[in-house]
Amino acid sequence: MLEAAIEEARKGLAEGGIPIGAAIFDRHGRLVSSGHNRRVQEDDPSIHGETDAFRRAGRQRSYRDLIMVTTLAPCWYCSGLVRQFGFGTVVVGESVNFGGGVEWLREAGVEVIDLASSECIAMMAEYIEREPVVWNEDIGEPA
Amino acid sequence: MLEAAIEEARKGLAEGGIPIGAAIFDRHGRLVSSGHNRRVQEDDPSIHGETDAFRRAGRQRSYRDLIMVTTLAPCWYCSGLVRQFGFGTVVVGESVNFGGGVEWLREAGVEVIDLASSECIAMMAEYIEREPVVWNEDIGEPA
Numbered sequence: 171m172l173e174a175a176i177e178e179a180r181k182g183l184a185e186g187g188i189p190i191g192a193a194i195f196d197r198h199g200r201l202v203s204s205g206h207n208r209r210v211q212e213d214d215p216s217i218h219g220e221t222d223a224f225r226r227a228g229r230q231r232s233y234r235d236l237i238m239v240t241t242l243a244p245c246w247y248c249s250g251l252v253r254q255f256g257f258g259t260v261v262v263g264e265s266v267n268f269g270g271g272v273e274w275l276r277e278a279g280v281e282v283i284d285l286a287s288s289e290c291i292a293m294m295a296e297y298i299e300r301e302p303v304v305w306n307e308d309i310g311e312p313a
Numbered sequence: 314m315l316e317a318a319i320e321e322a323r324k325g326l327a328e329g330g331i332p333i334g335a336a337i338f339d340r341h342g343r344l345v346s347s348g349h350n351r352r353v354q355e356d357d358p359s360i361h362g363e364t365d366a367f368r369r370a371g372r373q374r375s376y377r378d379l380i381m382v383t384t385l386a387p388c389w390y391c392s393g394l395v396r397q398f399g400f401g402t403v404v405v406g407e408s409v410n411f412g413g414g415v416e417w418l419r420e421a422g423v424e425v426i427d428l429a430s431s432e433c434i435a436m437m438a439e440y441i442e443r444e445p446v447v448w449n450e451d452i453g454e455p456a
Contacts, residue, residue: 246397
């Protein structure tokens with residue numbers, strides 16, 4: 171499942187954007203939707219990988235049995251999305267470059283599986299090294 | 314400032330949508346952007362009042378001196394947005410129909426001003442009474 175999110179992150183990178191991707195799967199492992207960060211591409215600060223995948227999944231009656239997969243630990247904005255809509259499970263590619271709301275989600279009863287993917291860690295580390303200003307903008311950190 | 318958010322909520326209602334509006338102001342009280350919930354109108358679950366206003370404000374280097382005004386207390390998704398991007402102040406029309414993440418934001422150091430507007434309370438209460446299924450969908454509550 172992580173591969174689908176990584177594929178989205180790679181698409182974002184190829185477009186000149188921040189390489190963070192996400193994908194939503196159902197309990198049977200079927201892909202519901204996927205998306206990636208588009209801050210740079212569309213000048214839209216609201217499109218994180220998770221919110222893009224969420225939007226593309228359309229209106230759902232319940233998220234309890236859905237799995238949010240993301241290449242990087244979700245920020246507060248995306249952790250809030252996961253908690254508000256009641257996703258039962260989050261699979262995180264890595265939380266080394268950014269820890270996000272992983273512990274907060276666990277405390278709220280969300281199952282968070284951190285895969286510590288070396289590919290995700292390297293992709294994000296390289297981007298942060300190369301584009302620190304854009305990265306900090308994406309997480310609301312002062313320059 | 315609340316009037317701008319209420320005006321957006323009314324627009325949403327007139328479009329057949331959920332009447333929640335938001336507006337972002339700078340420290341001098343100048344309107345930066347405004348928006349409203351578009352779940353019904355665009356079949357897009359990601360557009361809450363706050364995320365719509367946030368998107369329409371475009372890319373900003375800092376949100377510290379910006380004020381997020383919303384007709385209804387922000388849900389976890391929108392509270393996470395406020396916290397991640399470091400809005401210094403949130404003005405809430407009401408928190409009677411929905412308490413959202415108001416206390417969590419206060420604990421995180423965000424100034425939250427709750428105006429307990431009778432107009433906001435009535436508008437939302439009437440909508441929830443009339444469209445409980447759509448309202449519950451909007452906050453991820455099981456039917």
